[in-house]
Amino acid sequence: MAGSYNTHSEQTRSEMLGEIGVESIDHLFDDVPGEVRLDRTLDLPQAISEWELESILKSHSRCNQNVDDFSCLIGGGKYNHQVPAVVDAIVSRGEFLTSYTPYQPEMSQGILQALFEYQQLMSKVTGLPVVNSSSYDGATALVDAAWMACSIQGRKRILVSSAIWDEHREVLDTYLEPRGVKISMVGICNRTGGVDRNELEERLGKEEFAGFLFQSPNSLGIVEDVEKINRIIQKSDCLSVLSFTPLLSGLLKTPGEMGVDIVVGEGQPLGIHLNAGGSSLGILSTKDCYRRFVPGRIVGKVTDIKGNLAYSLVFEDREQQVARDKATSNICSNQAMNAIRACIFLGCYGEAGFAGLARLNYAKAHYLRDRLGTLKGLSFPFSGPFFNEFVVGLPKSAGDVLAYLTQQSIFGGLDCSQKFGLDHAILISVTENLSKSELDHFVTQLGEAIR
Amino acid sequence: MAGSYNTHSEQTRSEMLGEIGVESIDHLFDDVPGEVRLDRTLDLPQAISEWELESILKSHSRCNQNVDDFSCLIGGGKYNHQVPAVVDAIVSRGEFLTSYTPYQPEMSQGILQALFEYQQLMSKVTGLPVVNSSSYDGATALVDAAWMACSIQGRKRILVSSAIWDEHREVLDTYLEPRGVKISMVGICNRTGGVDRNELEERLGKEEFAGFLFQSPNSLGIVEDVEKINRIIQKSDCLSVLSFTPLLSGLLKTPGEMGVDIVVGEGQPLGIHLNAGGSSLGILSTKDCYRRFVPGRIVGKVTDIKGNLAYSLVFEDREQQVARDKATSNICSNQAMNAIRACIFLGCYGEAGFAGLARLNYAKAHYLRDRLGTLKGLSFPFSGPFFNEFVVGLPKSAGDVLAYLTQQSIFGGLDCSQKFGLDHAILISVTENLSKSELDHFVTQLGEAIR
Amino acid sequence: MKQSILDKPHSGRGQNSVFDREFCVDGIEFELPGLREDPLGLPDLTEVEVVRHFTELTRESYGVDNGSYPLGSCTMKYNPKRNDKLAALPGFQRVHPGQPAETMRGIWRVMYELQLMLNEILGMDAFSLQPAAGANGELAGLFIKKYFDVKKEKDRKVILVADSAHGTNPASATMAGFDCRIISTNESGTMDLEDLRSNLRPDVAALMLTNPSTLGLFETNITEIAGLIHANGSLLYYDGANLNALMGIVRPGDMGFDVVHINTHKTLSTPHSGGGPGAGPVGVKKFLQAYLPGPVADYDGEDYFPSVDKEFSIGRMKSGFGHFDVLVKAYCYILTNGPDGLKECSENAVLNANYLQAGLRDIIPPVFDRLCMHECLLNGDLLRISAYSFAKRLIDYKVHPPTLVGAGCVYFSDDLGSAILIEPTETETKADLDRIVSVFKMVWDEVLHDAEFVNNAPYSREISKVPMASKEVI
Amino acid sequence: MKQSILDKPHSGRGQNSVFDREFCVDGIEFELPGLREDPLGLPDLTEVEVVRHFTELTRESYGVDNGSYPLGSCTMKYNPKRNDKLAALPGFQRVHPGQPAETMRGIWRVMYELQLMLNEILGMDAFSLQPAAGANGELAGLFIKKYFDVKKEKDRKVILVADSAHGTNPASATMAGFDCRIISTNESGTMDLEDLRSNLRPDVAALMLTNPSTLGLFETNITEIAGLIHANGSLLYYDGANLNALMGIVRPGDMGFDVVHINTHKTLSTPHSGGGPGAGPVGVKKFLQAYLPGPVADYDGEDYFPSVDKEFSIGRMKSGFGHFDVLVKAYCYILTNGPDGLKECSENAVLNANYLQAGLRDIIPPVFDRLCMHECLLNGDLLRISAYSFAKRLIDYKVHPPTLVGAGCVYFSDDLGSAILIEPTETETKADLDRIVSVFKMVWDEVLHDAEFVNNAPYSREISKVPMASKEVI
Numbered sequence A, B: 001m002a003g004s005y006n007t008h009s010e011q012t013r014s015e016m017l018g019e020i021g022v023e024s025i026d027h028l029f030d031d032v033p034g035e036v037r038l039d040r041t042l043d044l045p046q047a048i049s050e051w052e053l054e055s056i057l058k059s060h061s062r063c064n065q066n067v068d069d070f071s072c073l074i075g076g077g078k079y080n081h082q083v084p085a086v087v088d089a090i091v092s093r094g095e096f097l098t099s100y101t102p103y104q105p106e107m108s109q110g111i112l113q114a115l116f117e118y119q120q121l122m123s124k125v126t127g128l129p130v131v132n133s134s135s136y137d138g139a140t141a142l143v144d145a146a147w148m149a150c151s152i153q154g155r156k157r158i159l160v161s162s163a164i165w166d167e168h169r170e171v172l173d174t175y176l177e178p179r180g181v182k183i184s185m186v187g188i189c190n191r192t193g194g195v196d197r198n199e200l201e202e203r204l205g206k207e208e209f210a211g212f213l214f215q216s217p218n219s220l221g222i223v224e225d226v227e228k229i230n231r232i233i234q235k236s237d238c239l240s241v242l243s244f245t246p247l248l249s250g251l252l253k254t255p256g257e258m259g260v261d262i263v264v265g266e267g268q269p270l271g272i273h274l275n276a277g278g279s280s281l282g283i284l285s286t287k288d289c290y291r292r293f294v295p296g297r298i299v300g301k302v303t304d305i306k307g308n309l310a311y312s313l314v315f316e317d318r319e320q321q322v323a324r325d326k327a328t329s330n331i332c333s334n335q336a337m338n339a340i341r342a343c344i345f346l347g348c349y350g351e352a353g354f355a356g357l358a359r360l361n362y363a364k365a366h367y368l369r370d371r372l373g374t375l376k377g378l379s380f381p382f383s384g385p386f387f388n389e390f391v392v393g394l395p396k397s398a399g400d401v402l403a404y405l406t407q408q409s410i411f412g413g414l415d416c417s418q419k420f421g422l423d424h425a426i427l428i429s430v431t432e433n434l435s436k437s438e439l440d441h442f443v444t445q446l447g448e449a450i451r
Numbered sequence C, D: 001m002k003q004s005i006l007d008k009p010h011s012g013r014g015q016n017s018v019f020d021r022e023f024c025v026d027g028i029e030f031e032l033p034g035l036r037e038d039p040l041g042l043p044d045l046t047e048v049e050v051v052r053h054f055t056e057l058t059r060e061s062y063g064v065d066n067g068s069y070p071l072g073s074c075t076m077k078y079n080p081k082r083n084d085k086l087a088a089l090p091g092f093q094r095v096h097p098g099q100p101a102e103t104m105r106g107i108w109r110v111m112y113e114l115q116l117m118l119n120e121i122l123g124m125d126a127f128s129l130q131p132a133a134g135a136n137g138e139l140a141g142l143f144i145k146k147y148f149d150v151k152k153e154k155d156r157k158v159i160l161v162a163d164s165a166h167g168t169n170p171a172s173a174t175m176a177g178f179d180c181r182i183i184s185t186n187e188s189g190t191m192d193l194e195d196l197r198s199n200l201r202p203d204v205a206a207l208m209l210t211n212p213s214t215l216g217l218f219e220t221n222i223t224e225i226a227g228l229i230h231a232n233g234s235l236l237y238y239d240g241a242n243l244n245a246l247m248g249i250v251r252p253g254d255m256g257f258d259v260v261h262i263n264t265h266k267t268l269s270t271p272h273s274g275g276g277p278g279a280g281p282v283g284v285k286k287f288l289q290a291y292l293p294g295p296v297a298d299y300d301g302e303d304y305f306p307s308v309d310k311e312f313s314i315g316r317m318k319s320g321f322g323h324f325d326v327l328v329k330a331y332c333y334i335l336t337n338g339p340d341g342l343k344e345c346s347e348n349a350v351l352n353a354n355y356l357q358a359g360l361r362d363i364i365p366p367v368f369d370r371l372c373m374h375e376c377l378l379n380g381d382l383l384r385i386s387a388y389s390f391a392k393r394l395i396d397y398k399v400h401p402p403t404l405v406g407a408g409c410v411y412f413s414d415d416l417g418s419a420i421l422i423e424p425t426e427t428e429t430k431a432d433l434d435r436i437v438s439v440f441k442m443v444w445d446e447v448l449h450d451a452e453f454v455n456n457a458p459y460s461r462e463i464s465k466v467p468m469a470s471k472e473v474i
């Protein structure tokens, strides 16, 4: 017998079969028609011990470079922010890690409270009262928001800024096309790199949309003037849907304060590892009046039979397990533990730390931008304000430059050539994790690369 | 203000000072004579953030090679055995990790039980009923045993096998010399590599010793014939003290069964990381009649006021906090969490797994020994039986050979030249962690090295 | 209810280690639109306060590490610690998805090999690891209706689902732009073939089926069903939530399924983490391979890399590459078990469920009197109190309640309103199972003596019983 | 008492993953003397059983992560999680001590820098990081009597210790081959200088002193004491267990101490892990440097490496190189705090202790009516029940009892039999301290109303009160 986690000895199995009244394990599967049963052993590698497993996985992991060994200036929606050790320490505790969705509030007050506090803290960050206890990631949260807008407005047309992440655009297509939602795009202002507000106003004046979806900082790193955009939207009968980086609230008024109807975002910067593009967190937040359109789990307060307050999953009649084909979404498993990561992250940094973090990101990115300004041959195609990410025009192929930098142990940014009329260009992101000497080294190496 | 873990704002400090009735923080230190007070800031690096700390430590850690990246054939008392992930997962839980010595049994039944179970499981492995809840490491446990023997026998003379680890010998000297204990040595049989039993018998016949200290496998990898040695010891009025590798009990009769009086050992192989020579575990076990001579903490059962059984530290009148200058030892903090590691390790492997592990170590080591037998130029100076470690004679300088192997990402063993009449020789250790292909690769590379 | 993190007295210090000596932020003018002046309202706590707060919250939670968790349809088996450890290797965890492909070959290798292993376990030809969870896998699978568009069969607008289907099935159908038709269950607990036949019209794109069903029974007529579906030109969709019964024994692909999804957090032991992240790989037969969401992992005999069929792929299901951090644990699980180990898992899962069914039949008989698969559906009608209340008392004996109406995500039709679905999984020992049975019997005895007492359970937790479908307090 | 791991029903499977397909062990003849035939008697459990068992045991334990732990003299401050994480880096954790020196330069660098930082914090000239814990550091420090041997002053056979000294002080003295003489404490809680003078004879090798003392008070006469000791040709030994009061404020080296040890698991925040491992670096003034136990870390301007003074070193205190895994956390702690942060730690530690002393003085006045340092010694005589029983009731309010006779390792002479030593540490917030005070007051009120009730506390734990010095049940 094999397998590290199997339990019974042959003798125990016999005993148990005896109790059941069945002769052999095989007979347990009598319902399976003989003609489809597998008549051979699965063609998989044979079982291995813990140390063999460890050596195989370590060897695979060593085939990857990682952001500990490289300076990482790649952003594009996922960022190499510090994950406080406290976050990892808490979420690895078995009571959280090995639990299921908390269907039994009596057994799960702790995890329900953590999710509730996620909703509360995230609500501070978005400035809107309702937060679901997670969508899959920033991209699917944007889909969720788009669909919410359609449902709220009873209209299957949405208008989208062309400066959202490419991946998000792709995901919108995947989900909305089969559902018959029509997507139209608004371009950017070639000077600032922000949404072309004139075009926006024009489009909204001419057509009816369920919502306008835009992003800040946008895919060129430009921090949009949310208030101005919102004012334009409000003149039409269309909802404003903002996809934002939560860290921005460390510096700016919250989207809610600025009048956004539905706020979504990628939660990865909040204590979630990069995971090679693996699991992250979709933030989704909205106004009270739209609560019944929200997808996914919501934790709220109920009373137990003694009348005491207790946390519980609430408002389930929107969800698939109750509403079935009428549900706001099909989401069932979500990103609960990553939401809790974000909650602990916000708890660790707190008011002062969260603001400090945003400031430091700004300061480092602007330091680098200024230093790069001294390099001959670079250009900065957009004049709009930026936070911790910006576009640099290069005098030669971005691919070559990035390849050179990779050889110097630098992930130098993302190629954004041939977009928005750019020729050779890269999108560079800076986080608190980059030291001054790393930034200076990057400047030197980029200088080398474009010589 | 600086520091990541400090609590109070300036305002809180003022409030608190007000409650105390002191004007300033400075006044709290009025008892410190002005002439010795530090009148400057400590000359230390300025405070850093979590990510800076992480980058510094990662950079230091990268200046070391490690046994994940290298094939490790170094043993010599510490071994690259698998540490089951379960062990790390449990001991990192805050309830255990951040607790103090369990002085309050009511708050600490769990950790007391874990330590009690360590004592129980370790007692199975040593074959002796009494186990302390840890000495610092194998070396200091040997000192502890030596001093126990002296106290029991009222005699400050001990006889020691010359084939114990060099480090252990050094540690014996450090501790026993100031205390006036005389150490005599017994040589090895040049043929087998085991204790020279004739010399032993002769010495014991001539002089009176408190105890004979020997080691198995000894520092040449030879598994001593404990029963035979014990029979010799028993003819004299001297205690037998064995320092052993606990894994040996996976294959052999326990030292207790073979009649040893005090068993000590290095517990590192039982779920404790190598830690660059850092914290490990001293095993100490003995017969009931010697219980009052045992150093360190012991966990036992007591009754609470309702008459129910409870775990507690017991038998403290031997210890420094009660007996003070009459104590069996000065040990206070010990290796509790490493003892718990060993306990979980034994729990994970269990009867079958522990035996299996010992067998596998034996099998792999003997496979390598056989393969090396086919290489020209090597010699095997000792004929005694071995477990997972053995000496190989080289045709050229061990230093050169090991340096060559290091370049091939192999930690090839420990230099044991110029000892016991050896010329060029290395001590090679094999654990379950080395795969067949690594062993084969080692044979090839060693072949290259001695060409 | 513990004190909320927002109500903790703020120490007023906050995280004062957010600084970099080389960057003074104090003097900076932030040139951004909409600078904030008021505080956000986040708490300012010290690190030890944060640690204590969340440690305390974990202590009011319950996972597989704490005891039996026989939540039917959720397959709460042991989550191996070694997998958690290896998933956290920096060469996995600290890799940015935007890195050049040649700096992440190991990632693509793991994904590629996992795809192949899933092909073999499920009898499919190709997998995409993109979907974030089971329901997302369903959706991906249904988006493959693009196949019909390409075939110019645009009128296939209906998805058939069993009446016992998990809620995600109809919800996914709607999200993919379909209408649903429900197929009923017959007396023996399997799909009613008559009803199926009568609903199988040209507008049917696919039948979604869980096998074993959410009633814990194997669809004995599966080959016939597959024949009917295929004869109609429709696709047969496999909801793999219950795969744990079948590994190494029978493969969905061999049963005739064209599209499948699995939940790695069920069958393949990845932790469910209180709700997620999970992962929901979607697999297909050869003729649908080009439609898979991408990128998928590919291999050219030398390098491992991402690839996607530009023409046919249904597109991306999410940003990034699928939940690598979760998937790598599934990969570890398969490698550790090997083919014989996986088969034994399924054998023991079914053995354990039947052992429980047999042990409990005196007090809670099976709904369908036959052998079950990896979970048993028991009839709570004879219980004298509601199954809901009965289950709450189990909590006091440290047994997580099984799935039932009001607890767990499975859908039971009205006539199954008091059914109890128990899935012990293979990692429970016989002693564990015996204890579960004895706890049920103990509670049963308690009900006989003092139903009111049991009705007001649990007594051992921070809060008292929360009534079913409690109204939210705002 | 939970079921023992030895009493769990053995599943009979054990760890069946101990195998290597390439090495069949079944046929092997093991050529070893004394092969075993009978089982050892270890349990055979599945992995989930092991995880559940030990998880359950942790849940019946209490650490700083769970709440206040004001155990006097133990300095139970917050143990930063980042330090645990970094100590586990494979480049630290998976390094074999027998590796060639050039493959472990990073280890020696950390140790070297830590030695220098300790020199600076303590005002000493050289440190060895070898000792395994505080008591082991003491022993190392006392072995430095070799200095007298070299100086041919072999008759210095006596160590002076304060009557309030920790038990390890006299025990270490004995283990180092000395006799002890006890120096008494005067009315104001500091060392009785008269008694000291009268005991200061030519046979005295050293005076061991904790400063602040274990009574929580600073030895105001420290310079005078140092003068006396040195005039006698003896050494002044510093037991650094209470260093947490003094960082950045006053340095033992500047007070005249010749030899010091510290406990990293106190002042420098390394977890005490339920008893250990700790670490007890030992430091000396220049003239004793050569005697330090080795190897110590050294640096030649290029490389970091181990070194030892072959002629004078007292030798090795243990195998390996000192508790690197613990020491690296201390190193992280110092780096994170920086000089100002460390000073603030000590300031706040003293502030917190005095705040508690002030808050509690109505019901439990200080033994010595003056400002205390990092811990306060309170007089439990007025409590109406024993301090031991009083403290047990605190447990029900989730406050770990402070140090007192029968709890904690500090030694109190008879006249201090009901004293209570409280050390909150700097990582408790004002709110925490206020809660501790209110809990004490609550219990005080309870005593007034129902002393018997308090006497039988605690009520919230798995077991009831264990009487002081309970007899072992065999």
Ligand SMILES: Cc1ncc(COP(=O)(O)O)c(C=O)c1O
Pocket (backbone or CB within 6 Å): A331, A332, A333, C073, C074, C133, C134, C135, C136, C166, C168, C169, C210, C214, C239, C241, C242, C263, C278, C279, C280, C409
């Ligand atoms: C039968 C069935 N289908 C689908 C799902 C949804 O899977 P997920 O929660 O991974 O989205 C579940 C989950 O419980 C299920 O049991």
Ligand SMILES: Cc1ncc(COP(=O)(O)O)c(C=O)c1O
Pocket (backbone or CB within 6 Å): B331, B332, B333, D073, D074, D133, D134, D135, D136, D166, D168, D169, D210, D214, D239, D241, D242, D263, D278, D279, D280, D409
């Ligand atoms: C004053 C004093 N000295 C020495 C020690 C012994 O230190 P360790 O437990 O690290 O051996 C302690 C520990 O509590 C102490 O408080």
